[in-house]
Amino acid sequence: MTEVKKELRGTVSYDEEGFRMSTPQAIARYKAERLKTKTVADLGAGIGIQALSFAEVSERVIAVEIDVERTESLRKNAETAGTKNLEIVLGDALDSEVVRKLGNVDAIHSDPSRKKGGESWNFTDLSPNPLEVIKQYRCDTFSFDLPALFPMELIPEEWEVEYVSLSGELKRIGTYLGGARRFQKSVVTLPSMERIIARKDLSRTVDVAQLPSKWIYDLDGSMYYSKMIPEFLKTFDGLSLLHQDRQKTLLTGEKLRSSSFLIRTYSVLDHAASINEVKSRLIEQGAGNVVLRFSIDPSQYYEERRNIGKGLEGTKTIYIFRFNSKYYLAERTGEADNSQKSTEG
Ligand SMILES: C[S@@+](CC[C@H](N)C(=O)[O-])C[C@H]1O[C@@H](n2cnc3c(N)ncnc32)[C@H](O)[C@@H]1O
Secondary structure, eight states, X not given: OOHHXXXXXXXXXXXXHHHHHSOOHHHHHHHHHXXXXXXXXXXXXXXSHHHHHHHHHSSEEEEXXXXXXXXXXXXHHHHHHTOOSEXXXXXXXXXXXXXXXXXXXXXXXXXXXXXTTOXXXXXXXXXXXXXXXXXXXXXXXXXXXXXXXXXXXXXXXXXXXXXXXXXXXXXXXXXXEETTOOOSEEEEEETXXXXXXXXXXXXXXXXXXXXXXXXXXXXXXXXXXXXXXXXXXXXXXXXXXXXXXXXXXXXXXXXXXXOTTEEEEEEEEEEESSHHHHHHHHHHHTEEEEEEOSOOOGGGHHHHHHHHHTTOOSSXXXXXXXXXXXXXXXXXXXXXXXXXXXXXX
């Protein structure tokens, strides 16, 4: 269970699957503001985290859900929240009877359920299928949540694409059509709502650094997956790309920069040519604990970490990076402790 949802446990009614699939509250609130209108329909409303947020800011909400147990949770959650402007419809959102029942609404939202564990997605993996929803419903404004790794090239050109990151973790792709459309493509991070907008005019070539300078940064994964690292680097002048793969993107620069997309910041303290030299430098730096930030076979990570950290009696946690066969010792700055992962290679 992700950290961001823990706060809801005990406060809402749910089945485990419904809870797992539910929209994190910060995203639900953000989305509700974006779609604020008179009547919103939420197709596949689950246990209702998103639908209840809609109800807080829009006049009327119709929540359609196919699963009986989940509609019961949704009803209880609405009752607990004292929500009076939410109607629940039990049924298949694509059933013509349900479509007829909904009638005219101002906006249609859907966060469809997804087949589990997939990396390569298609619209047919989603239920209700957004393409079918558009065919069935007459509405000017649609919004669909897609899995974070949904292939961008399958998303129709006229849809707005918004990568949504929460506390440094890419969570989903929000899409908007018609009246709700604002940008062509962007990345937004919550809760700060910092946004980087895609630019077609921008050269896709970026400054690449061979070695780190004074500061190293972990960049939010949403930039890599949205292919918007050039836009980010253009916005934050003076930063260069140090390393990039599916697991992590590292940037470096001479100046201290601050952005919610820079999820961890390290100050480089020293460097060393070999592991033996690393050990001496660690003692000099007053290290008591080490975190390895270079690629290493996961099965050997803890042994290697124990070996490097053996005999250290200081108090500092030192992060060790490796670039071009050289080791770099760095200390993490206090702020933006957004991500829980500190042991990745
Ligand atoms: C990802 S969950 C939605 C979670 C919701 N946004 C929340 O905040 O709790 C998707 C929901 O869609 C429902 N669903 C799937 N296909 C449906 C359909 N054709 N009609 C109505 N609901 C459907 C599933 O039962 C599931 O509860």
